[in-house]
Amino acid sequence: xxxxxxxxxxxxxxxxxxxxxxxxxxxxxxxxxxxxxxxxxxxxxxxxxxxxxxxxxxxxxxxxxxxxxxxxxxxxxxxxxxxxxxxxxxxxxxxxxxxxxxxxxxxxxxxxxxxxxxxxxxxxxxxxxxxxxxxxxxxxxxxxxxxxxxxxxxxxxxxxxxxxxxxxxxxxxxxxxxxxxxxxxxxxxxxxxxxxxxxxxxxxxxxxxxxxxxxxxxxxxxxxxxxxxxxxxxxxxxxx
Ligand SMILES: [Zn+2]
Ligand SMILES: [Zn+2]
Numbered sequence: 360x361x362x363x364x365x366x367x368x369x370x371x372x373x374x375x376x377x378x379x380x381x382x383x384x385x386x387x388x389x390x391x392x393x394x395x396x397x398x399x400x401x402x403x404x405x406x407x408x409x410x411x412x413x414x415x416x417x418x419x420x421x422x423x424x425x426x427x428x429x430x431x432x433x434x435x436x437x438x439x440x441x442x443x444x445x446x447x448x449x450x451x452x453x454x455x456x457x458x459x460x461x462x463x464x465x466x467x468x469x470x471x472x473x474x475x476x477x478x479x480x481x482x483x484x485x486x487x488x489x490x491x492x493x494x495x496x497x498x499x500x501x502x503x504x505x506x507x508x509x510x511x512x513x514x515x516x517x518x519x520x521x522x523x524x525x526x527x528x529x530x531x532x533x534x535x536x537x538x539x540x541x542x543x544x545x546x547x548x549x550x551x552x553x554x555x556x557x558x559x560x561x562x563x564x565x566x567x568x569x570x571x572x573x574x575x576x577x578x579x580x581x582x583x584x585x586x587x588x589x590x591x592x593x594x595x596x597x598x599x
Pocket of ligand 1: 369370419421422497498559
């Protein structure tokens with residue numbers, strides 16, 4: 360199973376050569392291609408990309424608004440996400456149940472609720488094929504059932520909004536926003552996930568100097584026994 364980061368930019372104004380387009384990824388396996396998220400930047404490109412299926416993590420514009428003109432393939436999303444993008448002219452709408460694995464283009468995909476937004480409830484995607492698993496959570500403040508979500512995962516793909524500054528706040532009993540990379544690396548350490556990539560890069564990364572950020576990330580990761588990298592648009596990695 361191969362994972363290509365199509366886009367790695369958060370919902371921010373800033374962009375650069377490495378982080379030009381909204382966070383999205385393509386999972387390849389045996390010739391099938393499944394796209395994860397389809398933000399506004401992908402509105403035209405998704406029709407030339409023509410994946411076999413699209414799975415959405417949530418309904419925020421940088422994850423779902425590339426489907427405003429419809430989709431060239433079936434789209435899988437939770438009920439909450441479907442209600443956010445109800446007006447989009449998508450013909451092949453498929454449910455994405457939570458905590459129930461679905462078979463999809465040769466992959467097994469299980470959606471885990473993650474705390475991130477109360478208006479656009481988000482899920483993280485636990486994706487498996489050929490006895491290998493990775494977890495994809497581009498926008499995450501907290502993973503309630505982290506033990507099950509990350510169990511045995513070879514790779515964690517997380518939220519690169521910031522390295523150490525927390526953008527998490529409380530809204531009632533929920534947490535909303537974005538967990539810092541440091542926190543997510545601790546989740547990996549606790550669950551024994553050996554490798555992590557960070558997408559959905561925020562202003563700290565996109566307007567910062569990656570030559571300085573890289574050793575900072577490696578230090579945070581190394582302290583936790585994890586290998587970590589910042590993803591960039593076009594990066595392709597073998598999972599497993
Ligand atoms: Zn986002
Ligand atoms: Zn979001």
